[in-house]
Amino acid sequence: MNLDHVTFALPSKGAMADPTLNFLSDCGLRVEKPNPRQYTGLISTIPSIEVLFQRVNDVLYKVADGTAQLGVTGLDVVYEHPHDDVVVVHGDLRYGHCKLIVAVPEAWIDVSSILDLAEVALDFREQQGRNLRVATKYAHLARKFLHSQGIHQFTLVNAEGAIEAAPVIGYADVIIDLMQTGTTLRENHLKPLEDGVIVDSQACIIGNRPALQKYPEVLNAARMLLEYIDAALQGKKYFQLTVNFKGNNPQSIAEQIIRNPATQGLQGPTIAPIFGGQQDGYTVTVIVANRDLLHAIDYLRTIGGTQTTVSPVRYAFLESSPSFEQLLKAL
Amino acid sequence: MQLIISQTKLHSVIAQVQKVIDTFGYTRLETQIIQPADLFLTKAGDHIIQKLFTFERSGRQMALRPEFTASAAKFYAEQENTAVDIPVRWQFAGPIFEDTSHSNTIYQRYSIGAELIGWADLRADAEIVAIAAVSVQKIGISDIYINLGSVQFMRALLASYALDTRTQRFVIDHLFHLSKEGKGYVLERFDRLASGIPSPSSSPDTNASYNLPSLLGDAPAHALAGRTAADILRRMQGKSIRAASRSVLVAALEQLERLNEINASPEQALPQMRALLTHNQTDALASLDSLQALVTFLNHYGFTSDHIRLQPTLARDWNYYTGTVFEIQTHDGILVAGGGRYDELIRLFGTHVVPAVGMAIHMDGLATALSLNKTDDEQKIYLQSTAQNHETALWWATEFRKNGVLVTVVDATHPMPNSSSERIGWLQVTTKDSVLYQGQRFEKNDFDTLVTMLSRR
Numbered sequence: 172m173n174l175d176h177v178t179f180a181l182p183s184k185g186a187m188a189d190p191t192l193n194f195l196s197d198c199g200l201r202v203e204k205p206n207p208r209q210y211t212g213l214i215s216t217i218p219s220i221e222v223l224f225q226r227v228n229d230v231l232y233k234v235a236d237g238t239a240q241l242g243v244t245g246l247d248v249v250y251e252h253p254h255d256d257v258v259v260v261h262g263d264l265r266y267g268h269c270k271l272i273v274a275v276p277e278a279w280i281d282v283s284s285i286l287d288l289a290e291v292a293l294d295f296r297e298q299q300g301r302n303l304r305v306a307t308k309y310a311h312l313a314r315k316f317l318h319s320q321g322i323h324q325f326t327l328v329n330a331e332g333a334i335e336a337a338p339v340i341g342y343a344d345v346i347i348d349l350m351q352t353g354t355t356l357r358e359n360h361l362k363p364l365e366d367g368v369i370v371d372s373q374a375c376i377i378g379n380r381p382a383l384q385k386y387p388e389v390l391n392a393a394r395m396l397l398e399y400i401d402a403a404l405q406g407k408k409y410f411q412l413t414v415n416f417k418g419n420n421p422q423s424i425a426e427q428i429i430r431n432p433a434t435q436g437l438q439g440p441t442i443a444p445i446f447g448g449q450q451d452g453y454t455v456t457v458i459v460a461n462r463d464l465l466h467a468i469d470y471l472r473t474i475g476g477t478q479t480t481v482s483p484v485r486y487a488f489l490e491s492s493p494s495f496e497q498l499l500k501a502l
Numbered sequence: 503m504q505l506i507i508s509q510t511k512l513h514s515v516i517a518q519v520q521k522v523i524d525t526f527g528y529t530r531l532e533t534q535i536i537q538p539a540d541l542f543l544t545k546a547g548d549h550i551i552q553k554l555f556t557f558e559r560s561g562r563q564m565a566l567r568p569e570f571t572a573s574a575a576k577f578y579a580e581q582e583n584t585a586v587d588i589p590v591r592w593q594f595a596g597p598i599f600e601d602t603s604h605s606n607t608i609y610q611r612y613s614i615g616a617e618l619i620g621w622a623d624l625r626a627d628a629e630i631v632a633i634a635a636v637s638v639q640k641i642g643i644s645d646i647y648i649n650l651g652s653v654q655f656m657r658a659l660l661a662s663y664a665l666d667t668r669t670q671r672f673v674i675d676h677l678f679h680l681s682k683e684g685k686g687y688v689l690e691r692f693d694r695l696a697s698g699i700p701s702p703s704s705s706p707d708t709n710a711s712y713n714l715p716s717l718l719g720d721a722p723a724h725a726l727a728g729r730t731a732a733d734i735l736r737r738m739q740g741k742s743i744r745a746a747s748r749s750v751l752v753a754a755l756e757q758l759e760r761l762n763e764i765n766a767s768p769e770q771a772l773p774q775m776r777a778l779l780t781h782n783q784t785d786a787l788a789s790l791d792s793l794q795a796l797v798t799f800l801n802h803y804g805f806t807s808d809h810i811r812l813q814p815t816l817a818r819d820w821n822y823y824t825g826t827v828f829e830i831q832t833h834d835g836i837l838v839a840g841g842g843r844y845d846e847l848i849r850l851f852g853t854h855v856v857p858a859v860g861m862a863i864h865m866d867g868l869a870t871a872l873s874l875n876k877t878d879d880e881q882k883i884y885l886q887s888t889a890q891n892h893e894t895a896l897w898w899a900t901e902f903r904k905n906g907v908l909v910t911v912v913d914a915t916h917p918m919p920n921s922s923s924e925r926i927g928w929l930q931v932t933t934k935d936s937v938l939y940q941g942q943r944f945e946k947n948d949f950d951t952l953v954t955m956l957s958r959r
Contacts, residue, residue, distance in 0.1 A: 276727045281738045286695045290668065294733065296544075304728070310558070323543040323551050329561065338727035345727070360725045 176221045177392040180233045180242035183210065183224035186351075187374060190266050191243050194374070198403035199486070200396065217395045219388060231257065231377065240382040240389045241396070247271050247349060247372040251309050258383065258501050260376040260393055261400060261494045267374030269349045271309060273316075273367030276338050276345075277360045285320045285366050288345070292324045295344070302326040306334050306343030309369075313347040316369045335359040376400075384502055397495040402486035409437075409458045409484040412467065414476040419451040427474040428455065433463035434470055437487070458484065512612065512865065515641050515872065516595055519614050519863060522637045526629065528593040528616050533573035535597065539565035541572045544850055553600040555609065566599035570615035571822070571844065571860050578619050579852030589620030612865035619848070622857035624792060627826040627843055628799030634830055634839040634861040635805060643871050645833045648800065648809055649765075651816025652793055653842070654825045658785035659761075663754045669744055673754065677817035681762050685755045689748075696745040761814045768797045771812035796826060822847040826859065838867040883907060883956055885929040886914040895931045905953045927956065 181195075181202065182188045192202055195214070202222055204212040212222035223239055228248055233239040235254040245267055249259060275282050282288055292303040303325040307313045310327050317325055328343045335355050337343035349372070350356060350363060376396065382389045416424050421442045428440045436458040445452040455476075459467040468479055520530065539556045542565055555566040567573060574592055594615045601609065616633055618626050635648055653674065660670040672695070673680075676688045726734070760778050764771050772794060779786055797810055818827050818840060825843030832838060841861030848856040883902075887895035895911060902909045909929070930938040935946050944952045 276725055278725045279727075279729065279734060281734050281741060284694060286691070290695065291729070291737070293668075294737065295728070298733070299728075302540075314556075314563075318551055327563075339725060341727070343727070344729070 174240075174386050174388050177219050177241065177386075177389050178223050178233075178239040179214070179220045179392070179396075180223045180225045180230040180239035181212075182227045182230060182243060185227055186269075187227050187243070187245060187267050191374065194264060194266050198399045200399055216399065217392060219392050220396075228252075234377050234379050237379050237382055240379045240386070241393060242377050243374060244377060245269070245372050246375050247309070247312075247370050249375065249377060250370050250372075251312050253311075256380050258378050258380045258498070260378045260498050261397060262373075262375045264374040264376065264400070265404065267372070269351045269372050270363075270368050271312060271347065271370040271372060272350045272363040273369070274335075274346050274348070274350070274356050274361040274363045277357075277362045283365055285322070285364055288364065288367075289320065289322045292322050296324045303345065304328050304343040305345055305347055306330045306337035307347035308334065309347055312369050316347075335361060378498075380502065383498075393498060394492065394495050397492045397498070398488070399486075401492045401494050402488045405487040405489065406484040407461075409460055409487060410464055411482045411484050412455075412457050412459050412471070412479055413482075414455045414457070414471050414479045415445065416453045416455060416475050417451070417477060418453070418475060421453050424453060424455060424475070428457060428471075431467075431470050433467045434459060458487075512869070515868060516612070516614060516865070518641050519637045520593065520595060522640050523593045523614070523616050523633055526591065526616075526633050528591040528633075531574075531577075531592045531594055532596070533567065533570055533577070533594060535567055535599075536564055537567050537573060539563040541565070541576055542568055544572075555599045555601040568598055568600055569613065569820075569862060570594040570596075570598075571617060571820070571862075572847070574615075574617045574619070574860070575844070575847045575858065576851040578856065578858075579848050579850075589618055589626070592617050592619070613862050614865065615860060615862040617858060617860035619858040620856060621859075622845070624796050624826075625799060626857075626859050627796055628803065630841060630859045630861045631796075631800060631826070631828050632803040632805070634828075634841065634863060635800075635809075636803070637863055638830055638838050638868070641868065641872065643832055643838065643868070646809060646838070647811050647831045647833065648805060649811050649813050649816055649829045649831060650793065650796065651813045651827045652789055652825060653823045653827055655786055655789040655793065655814060656758075657824075658789050659757070659779075659783060660754055662780075662783040662786060663747075663750050665747060665751065665754065666740060666743060668740065669747065669751060673751070673758070674817070675821065677758075677815050680755065680758060681815065681817075685752070685759060688755060689752065692744075692748070692751060696741055696748070758815060765811055765813050767807045768794065768810055768812055769807055771814075775812070775814055818842060820844075828861075832867075832871050834871070836867050836871045837864060838871060839863045883909050883927045883929065884912050885909050885931065887911050887931065888914045891931050894934055897934055898929070898931055898937055901949070902953065902956070905957075907953055907956045 181191050195202055200214050200216050202212045202214055204222075210224040212224065214220050214222060223233070225233055225239075225242075227244050230239070230242040230244040231248050231252055231254070234242040235252070235257050237256070241260065243264075246259075246262060247269070249257065273285065273288065275288065279291070282291060288303075295301055295303050303322070305313060305317070305325050306328045308329070308331060310329065313327060317323075328337065330337055330343070334346050334348045336359055337346055338361065339359060346361065347369065353363065356363060378389070378393055383393060418424070421444075425440055425442055428434045434440070434457055440455045440457040442453050442455050445454050464481070468476075471479060524530075539554065540563070542554055543551060554568055556563055558564070574594070578590065594617075596612070597610045598613045599610055614637075616630060618630055631648060631650075635646060638646055656674055656677070657670060660673055665673070669692075672692065673688070676691065679691075680688050757778065761775065764774050766774065772790060775790055776787065779790075793812065797807070800810060801807070816827050816829065818829070822844040823842040824845045827842035828840060829837060830839040839861060841859070843857070843859040845855060845857045848858060885895055885899050885902075899909045899911055914930075928940055932938060932943070936943055937952075938944075939952060939955075
């Protein structure tokens with residue numbers, strides 16, 4: 172049995188929509204949307220994929236029921252709606268960062284930890300005869316977390332949008348919600364609890380497990396996505412340096428470059444003679460980790476490097492895609 | 503308890519236990535399996551709540567019942583205004599549930615419970631302990647230990663250190679951790695709870711005073727979300743007092759650790775417990791007299807000291823206990839029953855405090871102790887049939903069943919189970935005029951003899 176195409180669901184609106192398109196484009200997987208009014212698109216790099224734009228929660232539902240075989244959503248969404256048929260294909264795309272946190276009114280100066288909150292919940296029950304009211308869109312994660320922390324006297328208040336205002340309006344005492352920078356919390360006189368991080372979330376790729384197991388086309392589409400993404404993410408960690416050296420002893424240059432961990436590169440330098448100059452010289456190409464760049468340049472100068480040019484590394488393909496290897500194990 | 507258990511044996515044991523409880527005058531009641539989760543969340547220990555089977559219906563969190571006591575307490579509170587004979591004696595039986603999906607074990611167990619509501623006297627405690635112990639013995643487990651503890655004793659002990667009620671509760675909730683992980687773990691949790699207090703403007707003692715408006719940054723009332731400035735002040739003072747009482751808590755935990763080592767007969771344990779108490783711990787000493795009195799009542803029920811062990815720090819999974827707590831174990835250490843006094847539970851569902859004591863018998867423990875999980879020794883008479891003689895086989899099966907013989911028809915090619923068991927018999931069909939039983943031919947006119955023989959098995 173074959174599929175005509177593999178459906179890849181992407182967020183259509185909200186905080187993850189544009190960053191997802193930018194991320195894919197950076198990875199060489201530019202999404203083309205022939206008609207802005209339609210909810211479909213194409214990725215010319217992988218012709219078997221048809222893109223379907225959905226709201227970020229619906230991406231999960233579509234992948235869970237198999238309408239889409241692959242999708243991009245947030246880890247918070249995946250953990251809030253655990254589903255046997257959903258597998259995380261790549262959980263570290265390094266954008267869309269946010270945290271699901273417990274926040275209480277700033278004026279609660281006696282509350283800084285979850286243990287404090289547990290005691291306040293008891294106070295509510297004993298002194299006011301009611302439960303602590305928690306406003307959240309994340310009922311499953313909130314309930315699981317609060318119980319795991321010994322807080323049992325609470326009532327979840329389901330709310331959509333503007334959850335931060337719930338304590339001020341008066342329909343909740345505390346909130347459990349996503350935080351990116353904390354500005355919105357501060358504006359609403361709320362503070363996060365120091366040990367109240369429930370999920371440290373970011374964007375992820377998910378897949379429909381039965382489809383990945385059953386259809387080679389889906390597994391292959393996942394492999395191609397992961398090859399590009401892994402190589403692009405890996406590439407972001409490095410610069411490619413081209414350095415000119417004077418002299419006529421390439422062996423000595425190579426030995427000195429390899430001696431320093433900052434310049435030894437992925438597998439050592441490539442050295443080629445420079446032709447047409449007034450004196451003997453070699454050009455060396457070496458891959459250097461971002462964090463070691465200035466240290467590497469300083470070192471290359473001390474061993475005779477004259478001019479250095481630096482280029483970003485678009486892709487760094489390893490022997491195989493580590494994320495794809497992990498996916499195969501997870502299946 | 504195994505997922506599959508012989509229903510005949512299980513129900514026979516349940517019936518025997520229920521009859522014992524009947525003889526004490528307990529009315530049989532049913533509670534619903536599905537209940538609002540709040541009922542159990544209010545007073546269950548963390549250990550129970552982690553395993554509560556919950557789900558949501560119409561925005562309300564529901565639970566599969568993990569026990570009967572909370573349901574009984576709520577039912578009593580609802581009847582409070584109608585004429586309820588005091589005290590009431592109720593018994594319950596049925597499946598209870600826990601979510602053990604993380605350990606991949608069994609979700610459903612069977613339990614039998616009894617509740618005596620409205621009698622504060624130790625005679626009520628003794629009756630409940632005795633019912634549990636007599637029931638267990640009646641079904642054939644005579645070699646048992648009744649382990650007795652007292653939450654009242656623990657509370658009196660902690661009150662003697664002048665620890666505030668929250669700290670007392672904190673210690674009682676952490677008794678299990680104290681015995682498993684030691685004093686250091688409990689203190690680390692305590693320190694986390696006591697930390698993070700802004701410094702009061704005077705000394706950090708019980709008279710600590712705070713300039714609250716400045717600390718609250720002139721926050722408007724709506725920014726306090728359901729609390730008042732006075733609530734916050736009270737709690738900060740409470741935290742301050744608690745932080746100042748750390749050294750006292752350490753002393754209390756050290757005394758508890760020594761008490762924790764006691765696990766002996768009343769004759770041995772009571773003097774040891776008294777020796778560990780100081781003269782000013784008068785309430786704790788008095789509650790030891792209550793424990794002694796309870797032991798005497800149990801002696802009157804026929805349970806000698808050989809069967810009773812005192813464990814002063816015995817902690818149970820439910821937080822609603824206020825007085826006597828007990829567990830019944832076989833000599834092999836299998837837990838078969840437990841319970842205690844819960845005088846403050848009914849007030850949560852009603853208007854006033856009603857004394858109450860209850861117990862539960864764990865059928866999974868009993869099943870293990872009685873080896874009920876083995877199903878292979880059931881009496882079986884197998885009648886072999888082939889496609890050719892099936893009509894005749896059915897005719898014989900019907901004749902046997904009419905005469906009260908339990909017959910199971912099997913295919914003749916199936917391998918015979920271990921026929922050396924005396925409880926397994928084999929019939930082979932020849933014609934409507936004769937049948938082979940264990941290889942011996944019986945003619946139609948020998949039918950009555952054969953029926954008598956099979957019925958006697």
